[in-house]
Amino acid sequence: MKKIFAVLSTLIVLSCFSCAKKNDVVKMGTNAAFPPFEWIEGSEVVGFDIAVSHLIARDYGRPLKVVDMNFDGLIAALQSGSIDFIAAGMTATDERRKYVDFSEPYYSSRQTIIARADTNDISSIADLKGRVVGVQAGTTGEGYVNEEIDGATVKSFRTVIDAALALKNGAIDSIVIDELPAKEIVKRNAELKIIDDDFLTDEYAIAVRKGNSDLLDSINKTIKTIKENGVYQKLSDAYMPLDGNVKILSADEL
Numbered sequence: 001m002k003k004i005f006a007v008l009s010t011l012i013v014l015s016c017f018s019c020a021k022k023n024d025v026v027k028m029g030t031n032a033a034f035p036p037f038e039w040i041e042g043s044e045v046v047g048f049d050i051a052v053s054h055l056i057a058r059d060y061g062r063p064l065k066v067v068d069m070n071f072d073g074l075i076a077a078l079q080s081g082s083i084d085f086i087a088a089g090m091t092a093t094d095e096r097r098k099y100v101d102f103s104e105p106y107y108s109s110r111q112t113i114i115a116r117a118d119t120n121d122i123s124s125i126a127d128l129k130g131r132v133v134g135v136q137a138g139t140t141g142e143g144y145v146n147e148e149i150d151g152a153t154v155k156s157f158r159t160v161i162d163a164a165l166a167l168k169n170g171a172i173d174s175i176v177i178d179e180l181p182a183k184e185i186v187k188r189n190a191e192l193k194i195i196d197d198d199f200l201t202d203e204y205a206i207a208v209r210k211g212n213s214d215l216l217d218s219i220n221k222t223i224k225t226i227k228e229n230g231v232y233q234k235l236s237d238a239y240m241p242l243d244g245n246v247k248i249l250s251a252d253e254l
């Protein structure tokens with residue numbers, strides 16, 4: 001009898017443990033100044049990555065909590081356990097792979113250049129030599145300009161939106177940042193323009209803590225499923241529409 005009780009109580013403890021875990025939120029970290037992937041609309045963080053994260057959390061069976069922070073603090077936050085995954089238009093680089101595990105890529109991007117609309121002496125990345133170039137701290141664009149552009153004075157900003165302000169008021173000559181956020185920023189600022197050049201591609205992926213294969217497998221499954229069942233296309237149509245009119249999808253429209 002005693003034995004049965006012991007077994008029963010262990011079972012109860014175990015099952016309650018897993019039900020408590022089920023209700024625990026899964027925390028996604030991002031830097032919400034990177035439209036159309038993530039930005040703040042009213043008091044809410046919205047965007048393509050947020051929509052994907054809702055689907056990830058749903059498949060993983062946990063409520064989602066979005067944590068907005070500086071881009072260059074995301075990997076440390078993941079390592080310390082204050083977030084569980086990163087969805088921030090983050091490029092899967094070999095350097096970052098030393099600290100995190102990446103999902104399958106979910107978006108192919110490239111870097112581009114923003115300048116003031118009246119600039120006529122910058123037509124390619126080579127023209128940034130000796131210029132003042134704004135970048136977002138911790139990004140692949142920052143690394144590229146530091147390593148590849150001779151004599152450029154690199155100014156790192158907390159967000160690309162801060163960099164755009166500096167560009168408008170003449171503190172910097174240009175910005176190097178991912179293409180779609182660049183386009184969104186130019187769309188919102190008539191005094192800025194894009195300078196089209198092909199110099200660096202980026203494959204975006206979701207990052208998890210090293211060894212967290214339980215979550216990583218689930219994320220990879222979600223990415224595969226939405227690419228196959230049309231949901232990925234629906235998200236692209238909403239957040240990256242050809243006519244430029246971005247539509248925000250609520251969690252229950254996904």
Ligand code: ARG
Nearest residue numbers: 031034088089090091139140
């Ligand atoms: N793709 C670039 C990188 O991984 C920039 C990402 C910036 N993301 C953001 N949410 N601010 O370095």
